[in-house]
Amino acid sequence: MTSLDPRTPVVIGVGQSSERLEDPDYRRLSPVELAAAAAREALADTAADPATVTSAIDTVAGVRQFEISIPGAAAPLGLSDNYPRSVAHRIGAAPARAILEVVGGQAPQHLVNEMAATIARGDAQAALVFGSEAISTVQALAGTEDRPDFTEHVGGQLEDRGWGLEGLMSPHLASHGLTDVASQYALFDNARRARLGQSREEYAAGMGALFAPFTDIAAKNPHSAAPVRRSAGELVAVTEKNRLIAEPYPRYVVAREKVNQGAAVLVMSVATARRLGVPQDRWVFLHGHADLRERDVMERADLSRSPAAVMAVEHALEIAGITVADLATLDLYSCFPIAVSNVADGLGIAADDPRGLTLTGGLPFFGGAGNNYSMHAIAETVQRARTSPGTFGLVGANGGSLSKYSVGVYATTPTAWRPDRSAEFQAHIDAWEAPEEARRADGWATIETYTVTYGRDGTRTGVVIGRLETDDRRFVALTHEDDEEMLDLLTADEPIGRRVYVRSFGYGNRVATGEEQLNALFPRREPILRDDYEFVTVRRHGHLLEVTINRPEARNSLTPQANDELDQVFDAYFADPGLWVAILTGAGEHSFSAGNDLKYAASGEPMWVPRNGFAGLTSRRGMTKPVIAAVNGYAMGGGCEIALACHLTVADETAQFALSEVKVGLVAAAGGLVRLPRAVPRKIATEMILTGRRVTAGEALALGLVNRVVPAGTALAGARALAAEILDGSPISVRTSLQVMAETEGIADTVDAIEHPSSALDDLIVSQDAIEGMTAFAQKRRPQWKNR
The missing domain is CATH 1.10.12 (Lyase 2-enoyl-coa Hydratase; Chain  A, domain 2)
Structure with missing residues (x-):
């Protein structure tokens, strides 16, 4: 001990708190109160004067609750606007620095790793890391008259690191049903089953055998949300209570989010621990640590594994100078079976290893306390290390879709701080060859993995990841809701490796057992003009087609349905040999189009555009017949992109053009970023794109953005005159x-x-x-x- 660098980080206090709705002393604690209770336990756990220890805390770091982990998530009972400092105030701490970590179950271990490194550099002396969830309370009391108000307004510095969702989810995957973690993890477990050559029954038995010992441990843990022992068979037998969530998962093997739990870990330098009088029998050292990130889902070479997680564990063990055999305890993140088996497979650990694979009881049984589960695992590991001095315990913390993995190796044996080489390993991972993805997939293909999700009403939705036969590109696709043939294929025998047919639409890829079946489910529409439309009007005059966006009450902004109608209209126009020129304009006097309907987008309804792009034009290839934009008033955002996609533009004097997406946190991805720099001087285009500046009709004419400017209210007449000149030629x-x-x-x-x-x-x-x-x-x- 005497030879240690005074800056060596050491864990000196851990604490946990919890309550269940059915407890006789249930107190309706808020997340802040649960975290504060855990923090007080951690302070008491130091065996030093709590007030003195509290005064030394210069950094607090909070794990995000679920309510602030998802954009637009509701907080029915309110929440703190500075969670870390709310907890700090509760315990009387006044830290100089407060951190709110990114989303992910890796967060607790990552923060401990980071705070330890910060202390080792001399940039902090004592850091309190904590997290909490009160999801059970929120769901139980949200609709009651006497519901508590958890709202808190706290001043002070806050380093809010944001959601950190980049790479964890994409609009493309979400549009194909992969909006929940169960469906994503099910893809991995099904791929693993196929790799192992097991039947559904064999694999289900393996999941049950893996998790049954977890229930034994959870049943004895006073902080467990579900302290019930279940047999292996009971865990995987599908019943009314244990309904299927996503193939192959019944509810009992899925992380339990309805919890009221908090946990905290206190890390400080050896010098500070000595100064505060923390007994050395409370000291636990971080012998090994690593933080790695897996490739994004569609970039992984093998969807049945996550080698980055295994590499993280191996690297942490390497730093600690030990092997798997030297570990006395393990807690492997267990949101779903694959999260455990992936690491166990990679390290050669048997599912029935006598050491056990969890200390808490695991996420489905102890409770999946949002992003904070592994804080409880760390607390248990530290306590076990103290009771068995000199032994090693490992915590593996997983985040995202087997995406981020943080590892800690703990022991009471004194050790110097050893920096990790995670950045070096991460560069290696990032260089791995990735399959090419087909965002728009068409043709015969082979199923690579799959799942079927189940609604409470018994409805089924199939999700397939496959490879195209033509070029082996990977794609994701959904089944049709009425395609019982495809759903039966996915729920019987072995679908992986089976031949299927996929086709792309504006709203995503759809898959069926064959081309004829897909054609029957999704009949190809004939490119013929209809007599009436809901969002547009059409007028045919000889060889001229006039198309009007008819949503003046919404400034002619476009929803997916309006875009789809325009796509159908222009399909018909380009297919009709009797139509030679088209004019596109907006109804009313004030707006050609305000672009994307942001109110609709904010409603939570699915957002998509046709294959041919915004208004059926911005991504359309082969536009070999002229389209003229008659711009009356505003052409903003997507409206400007539509005008850019047209061959010619006639604007009235009131017209204004702008790529205004930056004003609402978006970008002009429907062609504006590409077409505008090709249409006007690049510096002007860059200014318009980066500032959202509006350009008047006169300036647009001078820049070459429009062909003609006509008096106010005569844009359509001016476009007709231009069309007549074109129609005069061949x-x-x-x-x-x-x-x-x-x-x-x-x-x-x-x-x-x-x-x-x-x-x-x-x-x-x-x-x-x-x-x-x-x-x-x-x-x-x-x-x-x-x-x-």
Whole structure:
């Protein structure tokens, strides 16, 4: 002890708190109060004067509750606007620094690792790390008249690190049903089952055997949310109470989030511990530590494993200078079976290892206290280390979708602080080869893994991750809600490796047992104009099509349904040989289009755009017939992107253009970031994109953003006049011109572009219109175009 660097970090206090709704002394504690109770336990656990120890705390770090872990999540009973300092105030601490950590079950161990490193550098002397959840209380009391108010307004510095959700979830995965963690983890467990060559029954028995010992430990833990012993068979037998959540998980093997629990860990330097009189028998050292992150879900080479988690454990053991065999205790994060078996498989630990794989009872039984479960695991590990001096205990903390893994190795044996090489290992992980993803998947494919989620009403939804036969690209797809044939395939025998058919739509990929079945479930719509639409109006006048966005009450902003209608209209326009020019405008006098309907987006309804993009235009290829934007008033955000996607633009004097997405925390991803710098000088485009600055009609004309400016209220008339000039020429010539311009746009060398061979030119020369045009010129008469 005497030879230790005074800055060596040491854990000197741990504490836990809990209450259950059915407890006779249930107190309706808030998350802040639960964390404060755990913090007081940690202070008392130091065996030194609590007030003196409290005064030394210069850093507090809080783990995020579920209510502040998800954008838009509700807090029915209110919450603190500075959770770490609320807890600090409760115990009388006045730290200089307060931290609110990112989302993820890795957070407790990561914070202990980070605070230990901070202390070892001399940048802090004592750090209190804590977390808590009162989900049971919130859900039980939210609708009652005498519900408590947990709202707190606390001043002071706060280092809020944000959600940290990057890479953990994407709109693309969410649009394919992967919005909950159970469905994501089920993909991994099903992939593991197939890799092991086990039947569904064999694998279910293995999950039950893995978790049955956890229930024994939970039953004896006074802080457990569900202290009930269950047999292996009981855990996996599907019953009314133990309903299926997501194949292969019944409810009993899924993390239990309805808890009222808090835990805290106090870390300080050896010098501070000595100064405060903390007895050395309370000291527990962090012998090994590591923090690694797995590749994002769709980038993983093998969906049945997470090698980054195994690497994190191995690296922590390497730093500690021990092996798996030297561990006396283990607590492996257990939100779902795969989280345990992944690490156990990688380290060669048997499911029935006599040491056990949990100290608390695990997340499904002790309780999955939001992001804070592993704080309880650390507390238990520290206490076990003290009762068996010189032994080693390991905590493995998992976050995201087997995404982030933090590890700590604890023992009372004194040791110097050893920095980890996690950054070096992370660089290696980030360099792993990743499968190429097909966001839009079409054709025959093979199932790589899958799950079926179950609603409380018995409804089933199938999710498939597969590989396309043509190029082996990976995709995710959903089943049709009425496709019993595909759902039966996923719930019987072995679907992994089976051949299926997938097709992409604007709202995502859909999968069925074959092409005919998919066609029956999703009939291809004929590109024909309808008589009426809900969100747009159409007017056909000879060879001219006029399309009006008809949502003036919403400034002609677009919902997914409005975008889909426009997509259908333009499908019909480009397919109809009798339509040669189209005009797009907005209803009313004030707005061409305000872009995306942000009120609809904020409602929580699914957001998607057609395959051909915003308004059916911004991602459309092969626009070989002209589309003219008649801009009356505002063309903001997506509205400006629509105008940019059109071949020509006529604006009235009141028109204003802006890529205003930065004003609402978004970007002009529907073509604005690409098209605007190609349409106007780059510095002007950059300014407009970065500031959202509005450009008037006159400025837009000077910049070349629009073709013509007409008097207020005459944008449509001006567009009709421009259309008439186009209609005066050969429609085949117009189409060929647009096609060759598109084909040569990316050719830098001018002569190469001129000499670019195009079949459109060959077709033009032998067309009737080409002959008619030359003949009419020779005969000094107006040509009669046939469009052939």
